[in-house]
Amino acid sequence: MQPGQGRLVVMWGHLALLAVIAGVVVAYWMDARATSLKVNNLLLVQPASVLALMLVALVVPQCFKRTVPGADEEVPAESLSDLGKVAALAACFGAFTTTLEIVGFDVATFLFMIAALFICGERRWWLNLSFSAAFTMLLIYGYGALIPFPFPLTVL
Amino acid sequence: MIDFNSVGGAFSLLTSDWSAWIYLIPGLIIGLFFGAMPGISITMAMAIFLPMTLYMDFLPAIIFLTSIYTGAGFGGSVPAVLMNIPGTSSAVATTFDGYPMARSGQHNKALGIALASSVIGTLSSYILLFVLIAPISRVVLKMGPLELFFVAAWGLMLLGSLAGRSLARGLLAGVFGVLLGTVGMNTAGFIRGTMGVPWLLDGIPTIPAMMGLLAASQLLGLINTTYLVEDEASRKISFRQIVSGLRQAISYPAIILRGAVIGILVGAIPGVGSSISNLLSYSETKRNAPDGDTFGQGNPKGVIAAEAANSSSEGGAMATMLALGIPGGGATAILLAAFAMHNIVGGPSFIGHNKDIVYAIIFSNFAQAVLLLMVGLGFVYIAGYVVRVPLRYLIPTILVVSTFGSYAIDGTSSGPITLFVFSLLGWAMVRYGYPVAATVVGLLLGGLLESNLLRTYQVSGGDPAYALERPGALLILAIMVVSVTITAVSKARRRAGDAAVGQQKPAPKA
Amino acid sequence: MKKAITRRRMLQLTSGGVAAATLGTPSILRAQESYPDRPINIVVPFDTGGYNDRLARAFAPFLQEKLGQPLTVINRGGAGAMLGHTYFLQQPDDGYTILCTSAAPYIPLNILTQDATFTVEDFHMINLPSRDYxxxxxxxxxxxxxxxxxxxxxxxxxxxxxxxxxxxxxxxxxxxxxxxxxxxxxxxxxxxxxxxxxxxxxxxxxxxxxxxxxxxxxxxxxxxxxxxxxxxxxxxxxxxxxxxxxxxxGEDAEFVVGSQRGWGVHASMLENHPDRYEILAAAVEEASKNPAAIEALKNQQLATDWYGPEESNKSLAATARVMQQHVDLLQGT
The missing domain is CATH 3.40.190.10 (Periplasmic binding protein-like II)
Structure with a gap:
């Protein structure tokens, strides 16, 4: 990204977020209309959807900025490696939350802890492994004692 | 209104049976602990310990369970302040200013403020209950859909003030939240937006979504920070700071009183309760405060307002339960079950015949509030150590705890999956300057708003004249309008005054 | 890691409390029976605090007295009991997982309005003591x-x-x-x-x-x-x-009975483990007729009446049939 003087800068990330929001709103609105057109169904959903889409339209221009020299950047400034770390952590977190019931809470937690600790900057392996193991045990037995249903486990 | 014979009876009940007191502190500790664990609700804690009370006498059993209730009510604010995790929906507003305070090194103070506000909130709600139990019981059942709709709309006014830099983005975040809050089966039985996923029938799981939006999104963004509190000198655990927080809370009696009144009134309405009262109290306090613009950046008053209201909702819910025998929520349903285990049926006849027991329960709650102060001090002191943990450990740990908590809510992976989706959404929203808090508020209020708008439409047949038959609703509307007008006028006057004095401080953007 | 230590200590404290709660009731061991030889789970497809949850928790002490094994209540609420019913059927039919639910109207509703993958015949009701109207x-x-x-x-x-x-x-x-x-x-x-x-x-x-x-x-x-x-x-x-x-x-007025709540098992348990089914059904019957249980549950406005499997299943099937006839009423108003 090298914004030149007075050039039009597009905040693609922001645009993508707005596209997601608008997409969800439209899909939800259409799904609601497909369910039934009765007032009892659409009373709030329809006007709220329209309002949300109008607001999206209002915000879209904010994704395009003519950079003025000296004005403070509204584009979030993170280095690419920082963003990479966030993406890696988010990916691990996604894998963890979606598979933990399948691979078992013990295994999933242990693996996620190791990976996340590494991504977050813990490079001493012995510390990483022992903390992950201890914390996993603590959580499984601790939460397990508190809640009225079992955690699916593989090893423990 | 206060029957002094029964008051005497209550004292003799409480003093003749010392076994009742043994359970106070264990109950508080259990409650604090369960409440502080994200995802474990007050109801769950009480349900787990309910069977134990079968072997106790009636009064000790009720005191034990209400101690858990009181403890858990405060426990939820600890992760809210320290980690931005609202473990329950009643701690949402606590995160708004509590977490910014913690990040700027005022974690001790924030916890102290939260504790004092909770204690005083609980105490004052039971004092109010002592006086108001009869009138409340007459009003509660008459709350119709229009009244509740106005209550929800009142809560939504918070959206405007959460907006931050861009009003359009703030409103979009809020309306998007409202829409997401209506997903699932609506009150008339229509199923929308579930994409065929069975668990979405009940709507998007609120607590995991909130944890994702508020906490997990933050954590992803904190990945390059080393400590929660960046300034090393502020990272200490100071008992004195906690105590100064206690003192600071006491110096705002008006905010606490307003919070307690809102808490007890809203808490008394079955099915609404503490999850709304903390938002209303926060919103009102913010609007009325001269420094309202600094709310959300770590203003102690925000914490006071939220905590006073959510803790006093307990008193309101108890009023409904004792006076009418109907549970306002899960926790009071458990209490009623405990009543029933001891052959006591709640309701109007119970209050009529057992005033001494009612007063004994109220008095024991006074004691609970006082003891909560002491037990809570220790708890808060220990919990404060969280800020000393390096973020490279704290981030994975909190993510995992949140995941376990989101699973603990109903024992399915619906929680963890929701948590993940909303943490991504939250991270992106924070990155592009959207107030995630507005989405959370919308999500919390969406269902309430739709259900009651719909019922108003159904009951009135679409005839606006129905509003005239509901003086209660008009009263709520009038209070709302008057309160907004007064603050608007006084703000305008203050601004005019500022301008006249000369531009000392930059004019706050509305 | 001071926090971890305290947290663990707290955990021990609370888990001790839970253990005390579950072990509180004395159990009469019946050594000659092989079933049940480990704890039995009761699936309640509703959250804590509702009627079924209260019924399960109140009745459990009396049932475990008869069975000689502790009973654990597992709450699986959500989506009008759909999630809990599905979860229950996914558990093995070995008699170590039993169900306490509002069989009517929720099982037929799951089937008629929520495209459930199960049928009424997948469930077998031992007793539905609570029959609302x-x-x-x-x-x-x-x-x-x-x-x-x-x-x-x-x-x-x-x-x-x-x-x-x-x-x-x-x-x-x-x-x-x-x-x-x-x-x-x-x-x-x-x-x-x-x-x-x-x-x-x-x-x-x-x-x-x-x-x-x-x-x-x-x-x-x-x-x-x-x-x-x-x-x-x-x-x-x-x-x-x-x-x-x-x-x-009029005498021949058409109407449906309300919620029918109580105890059920997998229908397949009757074929795969008939001996265990007999033991379980007998235990439910004896516990339901236990005067102490009747007294305790009556005080909580919970039902213990014994109708037995035959009548319970018949009544559930009849309700399911009537609901099927009026399926158009069940899909949004």
Whole structure:
């Protein structure tokens, strides 16, 4: 990204977020209309959807900025490696939350802890492994004692 | 209104049976602990310990369970302040200013403020209950859909003030939240937006979504920070700071009183309760405060307002339960079950015949509030150590705890999956300057708003004249309008005054 | 890691409490029986605090006394019991997982309105002690005082009364059948829909709606604040001073019974583990007839009556059939 003087800068990330929001709103609105057109169904959903889409339209221009020299950047400034770390952590977190019931809470937690600790900057392996193991045990037995249903486990 | 014979009876009940007191502190500790664990609700804690009370006498059993209730009510604010995790929906507003305070090194103070506000909130709600139990019981059942709709709309006014830099983005975040809050089966039985996923029938799981939006999104963004509190000198655990927080809370009696009144009134309405009262109290306090613009950046008053209201909702819910025998929520349903285990049926006849027991329960709650102060001090002191943990450990740990908590809510992976989706959404929203808090508020209020708008439409047949038959609703509307007008006028006057004095401080953007 | 240590200590403390709670009841071991030789899980497809949860937790001590093994309640709430029922059927049919649910209306509702993958025949009910019934009631201060008043008002103008009701419920079916029997048009009724029995009852007692139709048992704590109008059953229930549906709509009045709640197992357990089924069914029967259990549950307004598997399953199947006939009423109002 090298914004030149007075050039039009597009905040693609922001645009993508707005596209997601608008997409969800439209899909939800259409799904609601497909369910039934009765007032009892659409009373709030329809006007709220329209309002949300109008607001999206209002915000879209904010994704395009003519950079003025000296004005403070509204584009979030993170280095690419920082963003990479966030993406890696988010990916691990996604894998963890979606598979933990399948691979078992013990295994999933242990693996996620190791990976996340590494991504977050813990490079001493012995510390990483022992903390992950201890914390996993603590959580499984601790939460397990508190809640009225079992955690699916593989090893423990 | 206060029957002094029964008051005497209550004292003799409480003093003749010392076994009742043994359970106070264990109950508080259990409650604090369960409440502080994200995802474990007050109801769950009480349900787990309910069977134990079968072997106790009636009064000790009720005191034990209400101690858990009181403890858990405060426990939820600890992760809210320290980690931005609202473990329950009643701690949402606590995160708004509590977490910014913690990040700027005022974690001790924030916890102290939260504790004092909770204690005083609980105490004052039971004092109010002592006086108001009869009138409340007459009003509660008459709350119709229009009244509740106005209550929800009142809560939504918070959206405007959460907006931050861009009003359009703030409103979009809020309306998007409202829409997401209506997903699932609506009150008339229509199923929308579930994409065929069975668990979405009940709507998007609120607590995991909130944890994702508020906490997990933050954590992803904190990945390059080393400590929660960046300034090393502020990272200490100071008992004195906690105590100064206690003192600071006491110096705002008006905010606490307003919070307690809102808490007890809203808490008394079955099915609404503490999850709304903390938002209303926060919103009102913010609007009325001269420094309202600094709310959300770590203003102690925000914490006071939220905590006073959510803790006093307990008193309101108890009023409904004792006076009418109907549970306002899960926790009071458990209490009623405990009543029933001891052959006591709640309701109007119970209050009529057992005033001494009612007063004994109220008095024991006074004691609970006082003891909560002491037990809570220790708890808060220990919990404060969280800020000393390096973020490279704290981030994975909190993510995992949140995941376990989101699973603990109903024992399915619906929680963890929701948590993940909303943490991504939250991270992106924070990155592009959207107030995630507005989405959370919308999500919390969406269902309430739709259900009651719909019922108003159904009951009135679409005839606006129905509003005239509901003086209660008009009263709520009038209070709302008057309160907004007064603050608007006084703000305008203050601004005019500022301008006249000369531009000392930059004019706050509305 | 000071925090971790304290947290662990706290955990021990609390888990000790839980253990004390579950081990609190003495159990009589029956050494000669192999089943059950480990704890049994009770799946409750509702959250903590509801009727089934309370029933399971209150009845468990008496049942575990008979079975000689501890019982653990597992709450799997959500989506109108759909998630819990699915979860239950996914567990092995070895008798170590049993069900405590509102079999009617939720099992048929899951099937008819939520595309459930199971059928009513996948479940076998050992006993459904709680049989609720629809009660039509009005606020105690209302000018409506009898069933005749209500029917006359609705006949004159069917939108003249607002009616509190849950969508997709037995109560709604009963209301429609009552309207049909009295030549009141279904179209244009002023239905006000609520998400649960509690809110419907509160709205009725508070006069927010003119009349409400909802499960009658739950009205007991509010008895002083309502006027009961019609009991949808062939016999008087819970001492209400109200007309029976058979008085209002004739001897052969068509109506459905309300929630039927109680104990069930996998239907396949009867074939795969008939011996275990016998032991379990006998234990439920004995516990249901235990005077101490009857006393304890009655005080909590929970039912223990023993109807037995045959009658329980017959009644569930009958309800499922009637609901099937009125499936159009169950899909949104």
């Amino acid at each position: 629809t009660l039509m009631a009005t606020s105690a201060g209302s000018d409506l005082t009898s069933a005749d008043d209500v029917i006359a008002r609705l006949k004159e103008d069917n939108s003249s009364l607002s009616i509190g009701i849950q969508p997709a419920s037995a109560d709604l079916v009963n209301l429609m059948l009552l309207c049909d029997a009295n030549d009141i048009s279904r179209e244009g009724l002023r239905l006000v829909t609520y998400d649960g029995g509690g809110p419907t009852r509160n709205a009725t007692a508070g006069g927010v709606v003119d009349i409400g139709l909802v499960g009658g048992e739950g009205f007991l704590p509010l008895a002083e604040q309502i006027t009961p109008l019609i009991v949808f059953d062939t016999r008087q229930r819970d001492g209400w001073d109200a007309a029976l549906i058979t008085d209002v709509a």
